[in-house]
Each structure stands twice: as C-alpha cells, then as structure tokens.
Amino acid sequence: MRYFLAGFALLVVLVVSVAGFRGGLSRKPPIEIFPDMDRQAKVRPQTADGFFANGLGSRLPVAGTVARGAPFADTPLNTGREPGTTNYVAAMPVAVSAEMLARGQERYTIHCSPCHGGQGDAKGITTKFGMAVIGNLHDARIVQLADGELFNTITNGKNLMQGYGPNIDIADRWAIIAYVRALQLSRLATLDEVPAELRASLTK
Numbered sequence: 436m437r438y439f440l441a442g443f444a445l446l447v448v449l450v451v452s453v454a455g456f457r458g459g460l461s462r463k464p465p466i467e468i469f470p471d472m473d474r475q476a477k478v479r480p481q482t483a484d485g486f487f488a489n490g491l492g493s494r495l496p497v498a499g500t501v502a503r504g505a506p507f508a509d510t511p512l513n514t515g516r517e518p519g520t521t522n523y524v525a526a527m528p529v530a531v532s533a534e535m536l537a538r539g540q541e542r543y544t545i546h547c548s549p550c551h552g553g554q555g556d557a558k559g560i561t562t563k564f565g566m567a568v569i570g571n572l573h574d575a576r577i578v579q580l581a582d583g584e585l586f587n588t589i590t591n592g593k594n595l596m597q598g599y600g601p602n603i604d605i606a607d608r609w610a611i612i613a614y615v616r617a618l619q620l621s622r623l624a625t626l627d628e629v630p631a632e633l634r635a636s637l638t639k
C-alpha cells in the first residue's frame with residue numbers, strides 16, 4: 436500500500452508537470468504531446484497553393500455541379516410535371532432518337548430488369564428470391580400512365596418500389612421511359628404498323 440501511494444503521488448506529479456502547464460506562459464517552446472494534431476499538412480480556406488498551375492488553394496466546382504439541396508428548376512424535364520402544377524406531362528419533354536433508345540435499353544437492363552425482367556413483364560430474377568408484387572409494365576393501366584408519372588415513379592418510387600432518382604440521372608430516366616414505351620409497343624403494335632417489307636418475316 437505504501438508503494439502504491441508513493442507511486443501514485445509520483446504519477447500525479449509527472450502528469451501535472453507534463454500536461455498541467457500547457458497554456459501557461461513561457462518563453463520556451465511548448466511540449467507537444469501529439470504534434471500531428473497541432474501541425475497538419477493542409478490548405479487553409481482562401482489561401483494560395485503552389486500545387487495547381489493557377490495557384491488556387493480552393494478548387495472550383497466541376498462544371499455542371501449542382502449544390503446539395505439546391506432546387507431543380509421547375510421544368511417538365513426535371514420534374515415530369517407541368518410547371519407550377521402537380522399535373523404529369525403526357526409526353527416526354529425530350530426528343531427520342533435511336534441512340535437514346537439504346538442508352539435506355541442499357542440503363543433499363545442495369546436498373547430495372549432485376550425486378551421487372553428483360554421484357555418488362557415482372558419476371559426478373561428477384562421473383563426467385565421472394566419479391567412477389569412487381570409492377571408488370573405491360574399492364575393496360577401502366578401503358579396508359581403519362582410519361583411524367585413514369586418519370587415520377589423512377590425518381591421517387593411508388594408503393595413497394597423505392598426511388599431511383601439518386602442513382603439514375605435525368606436524361607437517363609427519360610431514356611429508360613422511351614425504352615419502356617418501346618417494350619410496351621412490342622406487344623401492342625398491329626401488323627399494319629410494321630414496315631411492309633418486314634411483315635412477311637413476322638407472319639412466317
């Protein structure tokens with residue numbers, strides 16, 4: 436017990452002498468117990484830095500950067516709705532091209548086919564793992580939905596489906612919708628809509 440008390444007193448003296456006088460006035464350099472906390476290799480805000488050719492310490496945001504929380508302009512392209520209203524736009528506000536459809540097919544295959552299946556008939560791989568109620572994109576009700584509502588479903592989700600807005604950028608969402616429409620047309624088109632020279636190959 437005696438040794439413990441002596442040792443404890445010594446420890447107290449040691450701790451107080453090393454740590455206790457931090458902040459005291461002295462002409463001697465302070466003892467730095469964790470020097471890496473006091474001195475860090477870093478660029479302070481608004482200071483010059485020789486590392487980059489233009490000498491700026493703070494980098495400019497990448498072109499096209501949207502600040503977190505900054506509202507998107509209220510346009511049909513961004514929201515799928517008529518500006519100033521909650522009405523969905525009937526037709527997509529972007530022009531459809533062959534490249535866009537190809538992009539939509541690629542993005543659909545990545546983001547949607549695991550659940551909705553390659554053909555959109557809700558026979559994706561997730562049905563084998565217990566996902567039971569998946570929207571069949573060929574349902575008459577879904578075929579009749581406005582393009583803007585599909586945009587909203589992709590962006591924010593619907594019922595059991597989560598939103599994919601954060602994962603899929605706006606142009607790609609419209610491309611996916613164009614592709615979904617192509618999938619729907621593939622089951623609804625009449626023979627008359629097939630170019631004449633291809634009809635024979637279909638009826639064979």
Ligand code: HEC
Nearest residue numbers: 546547550568569570577585588589593594595596599611
């Ligand atoms: C993780 C699985 C999953 C993925 C991935 C997924 N969905 Fe869905 N989707 C669902 C489920 C489940 C429903 C049915 C939701 C309900 O009615 O409860 C649904 C419903 C829908 C509907 C019908 C909405 C309505 O009005 O009833 C549309 C349209 C749709 N999805 C489009 C898409 C598109 C486009 C993608 C790709 C960007 C996608 N989904 C990705 C699971 C998924």
